[in-house]
Amino acid sequence: MSVQRILGIDPGLRVTGFGVIEKQGAQLIYVASGCIKSNADQALPERIASIFSGIREVVSTYAPTQAAVEKVFVNVNPQATLLLGQARGAAIAALVSGGLPVAEYTALQLKQAVVGHGKAAKEQVQHMVVRLLSLPGTPSADAADALACAICHAHAGQGTGVLQTTGRRIRGGRVIG
């Protein structure tokens, strides 16, 4: 039986969610999840360093074999888009420098993978992540998104990962439909 250990990442400058699952045959097993926070009082290079070293620590602790990162979208605020981009660049740098292959999925794909449609609310994603992974509690929204990203990648390997990407609507920098 093939075993894949997948690290999902929901990147953000303030909070980066992470979630690790194991795919044992057709079964998905929860391994770990959480958040990497950066201090808003610090200069950008220090915040980038926190994200980078936080992800490297997750990689060395849980030894994933693959990574999946949520695609981010342009925000209504260009400065926020630039900051989010820098956080995401640091996150991907941490993954690739850790030797991991990195796949990318849109928020729409995550939602379709875990809820079945792209218009799901954050709470529905959290709810379905809890059900799909038989969690004893509800992870934070960022950790749930990261776990959803890992689940999406696990499904993608089964040929169900090519999902509709047209007709999406964006609100507050997020694909919502």
Next chain:
Amino acid sequence: MSVQRILGIDPGLRVTGFGVIEKQGAQLIYVASGCIKSNADQALPERIASIFSGIREVVSTYAPTQAAVEKVFVNVNPQATLLLGQARGAAIAALVSGGLPVAEYTALQLKQAVVGHGKAAKEQVQHMVVRLLSLPGTPSADAADALACAICHAHAGQGTGVLQTTGRRIRGGRVIG
């Protein structure tokens, strides 16, 4: 005599310029410069990996003690802003993971440091970098910007780095005045 070796970086997804100078007392000595290019045909994670490993290679080859990165500004194209942000995040991650302290300077500050005013054209920056470092040839615009960033940081250490940052004008994602 204190010797600082400064690595300047002009980040970009397609081309990242780098320039290394040494500050020996009041004198600035050219060490190296060049460009790290990423392949536009590759997926974003591979391009991020090229930027990250390219900068790590420059750091291990030239052993700088400090780094200075050009601040980037929001582009008229939000998608381009997001891509540039990711490239810059990867570049800063490479520097901080290499143990370097990272300073940031705006294009306005670079221009004021090397040309004397913030409205200088690219060619003027290249020309003055050649003069200030007594170069035998003209570096590419990206490498010249990176060297200008390093020069700006060298001057900042002498207390001339706090420059006017108000009243700037932006055209095509660049501060031009």
